[in-house]
Amino acid sequence: xxxxxxxxxxxxxxxxxxxxxxxxxxxxxxxxxxxxxxxxxxxxxxxxxxxxxxxxxxxxxxxxxxxxxxxxxxxxxxxxxxxxxxxxxxxxxxxxxxxxxxxxxxxxxxxxxxxxxxxxxxxxxxxxxxxxxxxxxxxxxxxxxxxxxxxxxxxxxxxxxxxxxxxxxxxxxxxxxxxxxxxxxxxxxxxxxxxxxxxxxxxxxxxxxxxxxxxxxxxxxxxxxxxxxxxxxxxxxxxxxxxxxxxxxxxxxxxxxxxxxxxxxxxxxxxxxxxxxxxxxxxxxxxxxxxxxxxxxxxxxxxxxxxxxxxxxxxxxxxxxxxxxxxxxxxxxxxxxxxxxxxxxxxxxxxxxxxxxxxxxxxxxxxxxxxxxxxxxx
Numbered sequence: 227x228x229x230x231x232x233x234x235x236x237x238x239x240x241x242x243x244x245x246x247x248x249x250x251x252x253x254x255x256x257x258x259x260x261x262x263x264x265x266x267x268x269x270x271x272x273x274x275x276x277x278x279x280x281x282x283x284x285x286x287x288x289x290x291x292x293x294x295x296x297x298x299x300x301x302x303x304x305x306x307x308x309x310x311x312x313x314x315x316x317x318x319x320x321x322x323x324x325x326x327x328x329x330x331x332x333x334x335x336x337x338x339x340x341x342x343x344x345x346x347x348x349x350x351x352x353x354x355x356x357x358x359x360x361x362x363x364x365x366x367x368x369x370x371x372x373x374x375x376x377x378x379x380x381x382x383x384x385x386x387x388x389x390x391x392x393x394x395x396x397x398x399x400x401x402x403x404x405x406x407x408x409x410x411x412x413x414x415x416x417x418x419x420x421x422x423x424x425x426x427x428x429x430x431x432x433x434x435x436x437x438x439x440x441x442x443x444x445x446x447x448x449x450x451x452x453x454x455x456x457x458x459x460x461x462x463x464x465x466x467x468x469x470x471x472x473x474x475x476x477x478x479x480x481x482x483x484x485x486x487x488x489x490x491x492x493x494x495x496x497x498x499x500x501x502x503x504x505x506x507x508x509x510x511x512x513x514x515x516x517x518x519x520x521x522x523x524x525x526x527x528x529x530x531x532x533x534x535x536x537x538x539x540x541x542x543x544x545x546x547x548x549x550x551x552x553x554x555x556x557x558x559x560x561x562x563x564x565x566x567x568x569x570x571x572x573x574x575x576x577x578x579x580x581x582x583x584x585x586x587x588x589x590x591x592x593x594x595x596x597x598x599x600x601x602x603x604x
Contacts, residue, residue: 298466324355326354419488468562556570580592
């Protein structure tokens with residue numbers, strides 16, 4: 227049986243088909259909660275020049291059966307990579323470091339030695355900052371390294387240090403490819419990047435987030451739960467529960483700290499929309515060229531490219547004729563079937579989550595359904 231639906235709270239539309247689109251977007255969320263195994267809640271915001279809507283369906287807290295609200299906070303997982311990359315490019319823009327600097331210039335031998343040994347050669351000294359940002363370092367993703375998830379789940383209260391996640395990979399998983407040769411998604415690479423950001427700035431990563439992204443953009447309800455006090459979007463209310471199958475793991479210290487520079491934040495659809503709109507509108511960096519550097523694409527999948535902390539989806543490559551006309555979107559997604567994407571063809575931002583890691587529906591198919599609903603007026 228599906229969980230109860232929550233009514234959308236925001237309507238500011240100009241299209242004559244707006245009410246139809248609203249109803250069908252809400253019906254889409256209701257259907258996901260009612261029929262998608264494991265999905266207990268869904269949130270969505272659509273922000274365009276003539277249509278703006280946000281809605282929710284399902285329950286935020288299972289025990290109390292509390293309906294989820296459109297302004298509830300949720301885990302953003304790997305969507306945080308786009309913010310970590312933004313911090314990195316802010317520091318590059320300030321002259322604190324360069325994209326093609328070798329990471330050995332900033333990290334101790336205890337981290338780089340043995341980091342990337344392939345065919346008897348240690349490439350640890352040769353990896354660059356750029357290669358961490360666009361996932362071409364060849365270093366294995368810690369979450370894909372056998373035994374890592376088990377170690378994280380075995381002790382939910384454990385606080386991992388980034389050096390420990392890096393050491394786990396060094397000890398258990400050989401690299402995938404030579405630096406700069408292929409794309410291999412790697413949270414380990416982003417933990418290395420976080421250490422570099424702290425080194426060159428002399429500040430903690432959570433402080434860099436607050437000073438360079440969250441504060442300036444007034445993302446008042448986005449925070450790092452393992453490192454700072456809660457900043458509720460609704461007074462007295464915790465973030466909506468996030469699941470891996472039937473296991474609720476939203477604020478496990480082990481997950482939030484192991485996912486240090488590649489995730490570990492909670493936010494709202496409004497805050498993420500504010501971030502992406504600022505990025506699109508060239509309000510994050512001093513120079514537009516800096517933003518455009520983040521959009522320098524590397525092939526990363528059959529219908530995907532990856533920039534510096536930014537993911538691009540090319541629907542014409544999906545093999546689905548109903549999606550081919552959608553063009554492209556770019557932004558980022560996360561493991562809880564959450565997403566924030568900009569659709570250039572329509573100047574629309576879509577932000578949402580299913581708060582569930584184990585979902586049968588493919589994320590890009592879901593986003594395509596949302597975009598098609600908006601484009602076709604329902």
